Amino acid sequence: MRIVLRILFVFLLITASLSAKNDLTLSTTGKIAGRITDTNTGEPIPFVTVMVVGSSLGSASDIDGYYSIINVQPGTYSVKASAIGYSPVTIQNVKVSIDQTTKVDIKMTDASIQGQEVVVTASRPLIQKDVTSTTSVVGDQMISELPITEISDVLQLQAGIVVSPGGDIHVRGGRSGQVTYQIDGVPITDSYDGSNIMDVNSSAVKELQVISGAFNAEYGQALSGVINLVTKDGGNKIRGSLQMYSGSYVSTRENIFWNIKKINPVAIHNFEGSLSGPIFPDKLFFFTNIRYYNNAGYLFGKREFLVTDNAAEVPNSGGSEFTIKQSGDGAYVSLNPSARYYGQGKLSYNLLPELRVGYNYMIDRQNYKIYDNYGIRLTPDNNLDRFEKSYSNIFSINHVISPKSFYTLNLSYYFKDYRHWLFEDIYTSNPVQPTLYIDNTISQTPPYSYNVGGTNYNRFTRNSGTYSAKLDWSTQFTQEINIQFGGEFKRHQIYFQNINLVPMVDANGLRVTPFNVVIPPKSTTNYDEYLKNPTEASGYVQAKFEAFSLIFNIGVRYDLFSPDGVVLADPSDPNILNPLKPSNKFNDSNGNGVLDQGESVKSVQDREKYWYTDAKTKSQFSPRIGLAFPITEKGVLHFSYGHFFQLPRYEYLYTNPEFELGVGSGNQGLFGNADLNPQKTVKGEIGIQQQIGDDIAVDVTMFFEDFRNLTGTQSEEIVVFGGAATYSRFANSDFGFSKGVIAKFSKRFSEGLAANIDYTYSVTKGNSSNPADARNSLLGGALPETYITPLNWDQTHTLNISLAYSKPGDFGFSIIGNLFSGQPYTPAVNKNTRVTQNAFPRNSDSKPTIFNVDLRLYKDLMIGETTLSFFLKVFNLLDFDNAVNIYSDTGDPYFTFPKYDAERINPRLYYNSLNDLYTNPTFFSEPRRVEVGVSYNF
Secondary structure, three states, X not given: OHHHHHHHHHHHHHHHHHOOOOOOOOOOOEEEEXXXXXXXXXXXXXXXXXXXXXXXXXXXOOOXXXXXXXXXXXXXXXXXXXOOOEOOEEEEEEEEOOOOEEEOOEEEOEOOOOOOOEEEEOOOOOOOOOOOOOEEEEEHHHHHHOOOOOHHHHHOOOOOEEEOOOOOEEEOOOOOOOEEEEEOOEEOEOOOOOOEOOOOOHHHEEEEEEEOXXXXXXXXXXXXXXXXXXXXXXXXXXXXXXEEEEEEEOOOOOOOOOOOOOOOOOOEEEEEEEEEEEEEOOOEEEEEEEEEEEEOOOOEEEOOOOOOOOEEEOOOOOOOOEEEOOOOOOOEEEOOOEEEEEEEEEEEEEEEOOEEEEEEEEEEEEEEOOOOOOOOOOOHHHOOEEEEEEEEEEEEEEEEEEOOEEEEEEEEEEEEEEEEEOOOOOOOOOOOOOOOOOOOOOOOOOOOOOOOOOOOOEEEEEEEEEEEEEEEEEEEOOOOXXXXXXXXXXXXXXXXXXXXXXXXXXXXXXXXXXXXEEOOOOOOXXXXXXXXXXXXXEEEEEEEEEEOOEXXXXXXXXXXXEOOOEEEOOOOOOOOOOOOOHHHHEOOOOOOOOOOOOOOEOOHHHHHHHHEEEOOOEEEEEEEEEEEEEEEOOEEEEEEEEEEEEOOOHHHHOOOOOOOOOOOOEEEEEEOOOOOOOEEEEEEEEEEEEEEOOOEEEEEEEEEEXXXXXXXXXXXXXXXXXXXXXXXXXXXXXXXXXXXXXXXXXXXXXXXXXXXXXXXXXXXXXXXXOOOHHHHHHHOOOOOOOOOEEOXXXXXXXXXXXXXXXXXXXXXXXXXXXXXXXXXXXXXXXXXXXXXXXXXXXXOEEOOOEEEEEEEEEEEEEEOOEEEEEEEEEEOOOOOOOEOOXXXXXXXXOOOHHHHHHHHHOOOOOOOOHHHHHOOHHHEOOOOEEEEEEEEEO
């Protein structure tokens, strides 16, 4: 109740202070503004009606000729100005983007002189003068022209973004999960691990915005950046598209990838379509989008063994002879297939001219597998099946109170479920048709060989659902001043279950034959399960000042969260079900540590009264500031600075929720910490943008980011009662920084040609790349030393080049080129280096440089007002074997010293070669992928 009262107090305080004057363009809309003057005299014209053609949006110029139209959805419009005594003027091709002001100055001529309506085609300036932090905007036309498959491919092209080998996105040096994702103004970041709830189909996106600078106070729960997606809407015209393509991997790298020379023209296939239009003209509109995508994969194994096969050492052979049961059919089996199903339905209803309501439903399902080089390559039937399902419901109300004020209310629920298992059904105490699991410990793998047989016992399920209410209020207070405020409340439901099945035993404690499994008791470390309901709330105030050639943004944000968790009152005795201290086992009245006569045994209920304490509620104020100063007619200097707050990911709060210890001595586990503090970043930048001529612009920006209170395990191990065992616990112990320079060159379409080049130089360092790094060092026998080193995703040099040529209605092409310096790694100790543990500083060497080229060609055929387009897309056009990973003892993706040692002794090999074993295909980038397709737009 105290939390609710605090939320209400903050919200009412903001409302009271701004009830008379409020606004800034909201996170999914932009603004059109400018001045209307007389063509002949240059004098301002007051009381001119300015309307966005085809909508109810409009405004009137003031006494000084200034006007502004707020609450404009991103897109391309025509703007019409009308006044008594003047010829009407229509400005076409006015482009509006998220959070930006599109300046449209209009000159009007006396009707007695002109007599006819004037139509002007606007040319959007390359420099957006009201943007105070680095912001990239990509429209739907550009998305459709690039050689991409997913929206994530577009993100990787933005300056300051680095992608790790695992596919995680890092913005300006931040960890993965430090980005907030928004769809149609609603944050949809997965609170469990900071990932995206769902991938929106690229053909459904109207505009993509990436903010990597110090973003405004309206955006929260992010340390590194904001990714904003606005999906398409229906209109008064029926529009639609159909697209189909298929393809295969076409590569000569059979020395790396098995079965790669076999070309299957439908190994990759995609079907998608969209339809939009009116249900009731001018009132009710719809937009729908569906997609099915299947990729058979390129990482193959070979079914040499079934899961029931095994290898056994011949007795008294000294490990040189093995008998092997081999029952496989020798077929090649994909070990990384994936299938995706996507659907979206969106309704928009103009209930009143000033009131618009909408509903947006999206669903995204994926089934896939992940490659494992050693465990499953010759026993592919032991590869876990993985399933993801996500959906979101967004109900929105957009209400224009007056020409200067409006609000947006978003009510949403989004959900993500992930699970994996080997077999869907398992053996229970009353089986009907049990699945046979095979004992992994039976098979004895020969030296220098892949594993034989066995089954994976792990079953994992986790899902997170979030109810959210978000209100944003906006008013154009004066021509120069905008003020915006808002608030949001979230309630999460996070479910987690991780089970490692255990052997079934008979009455004598012996494993049954044939081998099978049971679900272990919840009191053991083989069964973790929890259901948590944390809550979050926030409020913000943001002001924007535009006058005297100066744009000034200032804001403050307040965040609060209640973690719904507990911490141990006595960390030295963690497991309530299996206490270690005598005083926790029984009422040890005389303190001798022995259960004496008359002393009662304590129950779990007795211990619950004092065992835990509730985690504390956390809150923080975060100020933000931004400045843009036009230095020439086509140049602007910008500066931004801010403090940013993000909750620790809930997976780190609730790890090992029962605080169970392993068996034995040494470090016995990693515990969550529900009392983790928020993570913080202080970031800033300064940059200059300059337009050159009519179609070229350059942008140079210097940035810094300072990370503090990041989740880690660097703190001292906790000693368990008795002193023999310890455990680790997550804490706010990690820190780091990032700094760099970004230079961008852009040439927009002129004479059919467009080009973009961006180069990023950056340095990213910290004490730890992963929250568990320090504990992992301990388990590996090294000291968890605390010093600043490059983080795993530190990429010193990043160069992206995109080039496009288009002849409308005929043909065109686009090329994307990427050049990345190698990310760091820690050289491993081996006998040839003659050094000991910790001899090499962490991440003291770099992987090889990566170079890649992608291509798209298309040919259009105009059929009336429709377009039939044939296209070809080639990814990794040159089929380079870029090394995304390497052997840490050599820095090479092909060679490692254990392979050298094996070649010297020439061991007996039973079913694979040394080249097979030591050539790991996951060390290399995806081979050349070719897709051919056709699309029809109407």
